[in-house]
Amino acid sequence: MGIRERLSGNEAVAYAMKQINPDVMGAYPITPSTEIPQYFSAYVDNGEVDTEFIAVESEHSAMSTCIGAQAAGVRAISATSSCGLCYMTEMLYVAASCRLPITLSVCCRALSGPINIHNDHSDAMGVRDAGWIMLFAETNQEAYDNYLQAMRIGEAVGLPIMVCQDGFITSHAIENIELVETDKVKAFVGQYRPKHYLLDPDESVSMGAFGMPAYYMEAKRQQAQAMIDAKDVIYKVGREFGEMTGRTYGLIEKYMMDDAKTAIVLIGSSAGTAKEAVRQLRAQGKKVGLIKVRAFRPFPSEELAEALKGVRAFAVMDKDDSYNAHCGPLFAETAAALYAAGVREPRGVNYIYGLGGRDVRVDSIKQVFAELDKIAATGYAGQTYRYLEVRE
Amino acid sequence: MNNIVEIRWHGRGGQGAKTAALLLADAAFNTGKYVQGFPEYGPERMGAPITAYNRISTERSTVHSNIYEPDYVVVVDETLLSAVDVTAGLKKEGAIVINSGKSPDELRGKLRGYEGRVCTIDAGRISTEELGKNFPNTPMLAAIVKVSGVVEPEEFVRDMEASFKHKFASKPQVIEGNMRALKRSMEEVQIG
Numbered sequence: 001m002g003i004r005e006r007l008s009g010n011e012a013v014a015y016a017m018k019q020i021n022p023d024v025m026g027a028y029p030i031t032p033s034t035e036i037p038q039y040f041s042a043y044v045d046n047g048e049v050d051t052e053f054i055a056v057e058s059e060h061s062a063m064s065t066c067i068g069a070q071a072a073g074v075r076a077i078s079a080t081s082s083c084g085l086c087y088m089t090e091m092l093y094v095a096a097s098c099r100l101p102i103t104l105s106v107c108c109r110a111l112s113g114p115i116n117i118h119n120d121h122s123d124a125m126g127v128r129d130a131g132w133i134m135l136f137a138e139t140n141q142e143a144y145d146n147y148l149q150a151m152r153i154g155e156a157v158g159l160p161i162m163v164c165q166d167g168f169i170t171s172h173a174i175e176n177i178e179l180v181e182t183d184k185v186k187a188f189v190g191q192y193r194p195k196h197y198l199l200d201p202d203e204s205v206s207m208g209a210f211g212m213p214a215y216y217m218e219a220k221r222q223q224a225q226a227m228i229d230a231k232d233v234i235y236k237v238g239r240e241f242g243e244m245t246g247r248t249y250g251l252i253e254k255y256m257m258d259d260a261k262t263a264i265v266l267i268g269s270s271a272g273t274a275k276e277a278v279r280q281l282r283a284q285g286k287k288v289g290l291i292k293v294r295a296f297r298p299f300p301s302e303e304l305a306e307a308l309k310g311v312r313a314f315a316v317m318d319k320d321d322s323y324n325a326h327c328g329p330l331f332a333e334t335a336a337a338l339y340a341a342g343v344r345e346p347r348g349v350n351y352i353y354g355l356g357g358r359d360v361r362v363d364s365i366k367q368v369f370a371e372l373d374k375i376a377a378t379g380y381a382g383q384t385y386r387y388l389e390v391r392e
Numbered sequence: 393m394n395n396i397v398e399i400r401w402h403g404r405g406g407q408g409a410k411t412a413a414l415l416l417a418d419a420a421f422n423t424g425k426y427v428q429g430f431p432e433y434g435p436e437r438m439g440a441p442i443t444a445y446n447r448i449s450t451e452r453s454t455v456h457s458n459i460y461e462p463d464y465v466v467v468v469d470e471t472l473l474s475a476v477d478v479t480a481g482l483k484k485e486g487a488i489v490i491n492s493g494k495s496p497d498e499l500r501g502k503l504r505g506y507e508g509r510v511c512t513i514d515a516g517r518i519s520t521e522e523l524g525k526n527f528p529n530t531p532m533l534a535a536i537v538k539v540s541g542v543v544e545p546e547e548f549v550r551d552m553e554a555s556f557k558h559k560f561a562s563k564p565q566v567i568e569g570n571m572r573a574l575k576r577s578m579e580e581v582q583i584g
Contacts, residue, residue: 117433139454155461169456173430176452272454290544361457 002178002245007171009137011123012144012177013079013105013163014039019185020151021049022103023074023192026065028084029055031116034107034171036079059084061101063091069169070100071207073197075151081167086124089130096131098225101154101161104132105147108268109167110321110356118357119167121267121319124296125329131229133161134297138271140165140175146294147249148180148202153188156233157226158195162297166269170269180245183265185315188244231298236390249302253292253306256282260289262372264332265307266317267293270353270360273343277365283339288369299333305341313347314374315368317388319354327385347381353388364389396449397542398459402478404470408529409481412468415445415533418447419543422551432458441476448542464540467469467491468515469492473502485510489535489581490527491515496584513540522573523566530570531577538578545578 007015014036017025025044037053045054054065059080066076080088086108095102107141108124110116120138124134133154138144143165154161165171180188196205211219235250242248255331256278257263271292291307292299308314314336316335318328326332331350338346349366354360366387375381397414402429403409410431417429428447434440445459463486467478470492487509490499494560496510503510509544523530528551537548553571 006417006427138456166456168431168433171432173413173428173456175428176426269456272456275454322409359458361460362455364457 001182002380005177005341006177007140007163007177008035008172008174009140009143010107010172011039012261013147013165014180016147016185016357017077017312018049019042019061019180019182020075020078021149022051023185024052024054024066024069024076025055026056026062026069027075027076028057028062028080030061030081032080032109034081034105034167036080036105036107036130042080054361060091063088063095064355066102067091067098067100070095070102071098071161071197072199073194075103075192075212077104077227079105082117082123083108083111085127086111089127090128092130092132094208095160097219099223099226101151101158103150103154104160104162105148106162106164107167108164114356117354118165118270118320119169120355120357122355124162124164125320128297131159131296132297132309133159133227134165135161136267136293137165137170137294138269138292139165140170140173141177141247142294143170144177144179145241145245145249148188149241149249150184150371151192152237153233154231155192156228156237157227159223159230164268169269178245184244186272188241199211211368213243227298231300234295234298239376247311249294250303251293251295251298251309251392252303252307253294255292256288257289257307258289259287259289260310261312262369262376263289263291263311263314264324264365264368264372265291265304265308265314265330265332268319270317270319273360273362274365277362277369279368280362281369286369286373293330296330299337301337301340304334305343308338308346309341311346312379313349313372315349315372316370317351317353321352322340325385345377347375347384349375349381349384351385351386351388358389396447396453397464397540398462399446399448399464399466399536399542400462401444401446401466401468402476403442404472404473405440405442405445406433407468409442409466409468410444410465412529412533414551415529416446416536416542417448419533419537419551420446421549422461423543423547424447424488426452429452436567437569441472446467450511463511464489464536466532466536468532470494477504479503479506482506482508487511487539488531489513489532489539491532493517497584500584507526509583511535511537511581513577515535515577518573518576518580522576534574534577535581538581539583548572
């Protein structure tokens with residue numbers, strides 16, 4: 001039985017970091033950072049962890065610090081959000097291609113402009129092709145649980161991992177949470193034993209080397225394979241976590257999908273709001289369901305195709321836009337997943353929603369289901385690229 | 393059956409409405425409830441109107457939106473009554489609690505026809521007399537607990553005393569002042 005507590009999402013992740021006691025944190029501690037490095041630096045200062053906290057002058061340097069530390073052979077972490085993540089982008093690619101399992105906490109927030117500090121997924125989606133594993137949380141509990149699983153997953157396949165939660169909506173909200181005892185956390189996460197590292201006196205290796213056309217593509221193919229392999233690892237670690245806590249995790253969470261005729265697919269805190277909408281509509285006898293995407297990288301393509309093949313109509317909700325005059329990234333990849341699996345029947349539409357902290361209410365989600373009812377009845381989707389609750 | 397109470401706080405930046413919402417979440421958590429306490433962040437300026445929220449329930453609420461139809465509203469700064477539609481969506485079975493030296497009848501006219509209970513508490517005066525400074529948080533918290541019953545009042549007093557003792561271990565006079573402010577507020581809140 002865990003420890004009953006109430007913490008904000010920021011406090012929860014900082015506490016997970018404390019329990020794990022990683023070797024190095026490289027962080028830029030000022031806006032647009034989160035409270036996480038602030039809380040964690042207090043643990044460092046109080047001697048509650050023996051982490052080397054390296055405060056740097058930018059997020060680019062924060063990730064460079066992590067790359068250096070992890071390459072040397074230790075666990076390195078960082079935390080950022082919004083434009084801080086953008087500023088890290090160049091080094092995110094280096095971390096992934098060097099196959100360094102760094103752990104990065106992201107509180108997802110909008111990007112300028114207009115200047116805005118509130119939640120959406122523009123920052124994380126902007127780096128979705130950097131080669132990082134990406135997990136998203138609905139609640140503070142999931143932000144904490146995902147963080148405890150992150151190192152096991154990243155280290156098993158040699159890829160860095162981003163643990164994302166929704167800025168302000170969970171990061172700054174107090175909720176009940178069940179913490180895992182620190183001794184159990186330490187046993188679960190285990191020691192970091194890299195196969196190759198720079199400070200290994202028995203093996204001289206070079207990292208981050210130049211890749212000529214003769215070898216570059218082979219390196220990238222191996223990187224791609226690591227992401228494919230990450231799927232099974234996420235399931236395995238999620239099952240083991242469930243055996244310890246009773247909370248089992250996979251790539252997606254299906255909610256009331258068994259006999260659903262219409263469904264929505266979404267990521268993050270709004271999934272909780274949408275669950276309430278589903279409960280209320282189910283109470284009226286409507287066969288509705290939802291799918292929450294926990295792992296965006298690796299993308300749960302088979303899982304989504306399997307879960308959606310029986311519905312008549314679905315909506316994919318993107319809290320960001322690709323500005324491609326077509327659709328957001330979650331819709332694009334979901335549609336590709338259905339096509340690849342030969343699933344042709346369900347009609348799908350895309351809603352861009354919740355940008356820059358636009359509040360997403362239970363009624364907002366009910367509007368989407370009302371539209372799906374019409375699409376299911378007529379078999380006609382109409383305009384598939386839609387904005388939810390926007391003045392035009 | 394999930395009994396859920398939703399509370400919306402209105403204050404001005406720097407007055408501690410967010411802190412009060414988090415304290416209420418703490419108090420309810422300590423009595424075994426599921427809680428949410430969260431602010432609605434705007435431009436961070438001293439004196440600008442701010443909003444904070446509580447959901448307090450017997451089962452976990454999965455909703456992560458702001459609160460539009462609260463059971464209770466707490467107004468930490470009376471001058472907000474002319475600036476913000478504080479009773480928007482407020483259920484008439486609920487109540488509004490306002491930090492003011494005026495009576496409920498004097499303020500009802502400013503509440504755009506709100507039909508439910510109007511409660512006032514002079515939190516500024518209580519705080520000044522008991523703590524020597526205008527920190528309306530503690531008295532407002534006590535008043536909303538008394539009016540809403542969201543936490544059993546006796547349990548609330550015990551819990552707050554324990555938390556003040558923990559927080560101000562080296563300043564016993566602050567503990568006593570806060571406890572007097574708390575109890576006075578529960579006695580003096582006017583329910584109209």
